[in-house]
Amino acid sequence: MASTERGRSGEETLASSSVVVAAVTDNPLVAADLLERLGTREDGAAVVFEGRVRARSSGRVVVRLHYEAYREMADEVLREIAREALALQPVTQVAVEHRVGTLEAGEVSLVVAAAAPHRDPAMAAVRYVIEQLKTRLPVWKKEEYEDGSATWLDGLPVEQA
Amino acid sequence: MASTERGRSGEETLASSSVVVAAVTDNPLVAADLLERLGTREDGAAVVFEGRVRARSSGRVVVRLHYEAYREMADEVLREIAREALALQPVTQVAVEHRVGTLEAGEVSLVVAAAAPHRDPAMAAVRYVIEQLKTRLPVWKKEEYEDGSATWLDGLPVEQA
Amino acid sequence: MNGSEFPVRVLLFGHLRELMGVSELSVTLASGSVVGELVERVVRDSPLEALSSGMLAISVNRRYVRSDHALRPGDEVALIPPVAGG
């Protein structure tokens, strides 16, 4: 986890862009905390995306989800994607956290955030991180339904390097 | 201000989409609070945008900003834009608040949020609200600089109905 | 109707408010007056005269209207300079 400046209250500005956090975690995600930490005094825009467990999937009532990750690799892939977003967009900070373990419907599974001088790059960076992690983050999910049955969700085959 | 469900912890789901809040306010904006309130059990995505006062504008150091609004009309325009976003995108909730008064560099001037079953409509709704308010929200801002001088910022002429 | 007159409130904001030195005017109009005529009355011989008219939008009762919009007693009119929210 890269260091971050408490830009909103501090006196200093970031000399360069940084990945605030990029990791898989067992702990509940709190986007609000991330939003508070995010941004420098040069940033006019901060965007946060929360992915949440839907109570319904393909018409069935979802009780909970189990997220499984290849953790060490997932951390590396998230860092890589976050660095790519910083390289592709004029943003100062990017953050991404993916929850693993058992989540109830309504809980937050993913938080992606970016801060930038202007809004379009901030939104584009968030979108980039989400789209990329869906194609290559080694994470899988199993839905558990009201009737006690469960199924691994179809995912996207990763295209080989 | 329309009523909202505390969807993440509650048992009920929203029967229809709603504007959670759409208003101009003198109070500091806290996007985190909005994020907590936003979303129903059917929503897989929540997006929040924060606009913040940049410490630098056209190369000058900004000490603070004064936002002035035609308040009664601004409230109505925000509600109208929020309702348009709900009509144009499959989102369940939209929220928008614009701060007025005196803001220091780093403070939040604008919060726009949306919750939806899927992420693209949520992001599109947030983008729509921002883009629209920049073209027709009756709000003006005066920048105050390090050297004590101040200037009303050039805005966008509103296209007549 | 000709000959009867009525007052309307005209609100000023931001740069316009500072140029005029007031945040509100009361203007007496002839019956049947439209927005374009009101704006001309307010702007003529005022500090606003130098402004490009294409830059000014007008609202009546908190809705944007065109210059041919007919005004009625009790209308709340506002001169809306280019907006800068966000």
Add this chain to the structure above:
Amino acid sequence: MNGSEFPVRVLLFGHLRELMGVSELSVTLASGSVVGELVERVVRDSPLEALSSGMLAISVNRRYVRSDHALRPGDEVALIPPVAGG
């Protein structure tokens, strides 16, 4: 080099882990083996045989690689079924 052998760890996740009943395998390879050969060894006569090979990605030491990637002693290999993060 021919004739020497070495073991590699093969990690299994999600659906694959449940099908195989284990989360990790150790496979002994001939020197010079590539990823494609390892996958064939693991999949043949296993519950994974019915899976379409186009669905499986492979990582070596936490990076995605192609099937002609040469394996070395100590490599950490993982069979990556279609991913479903977010």
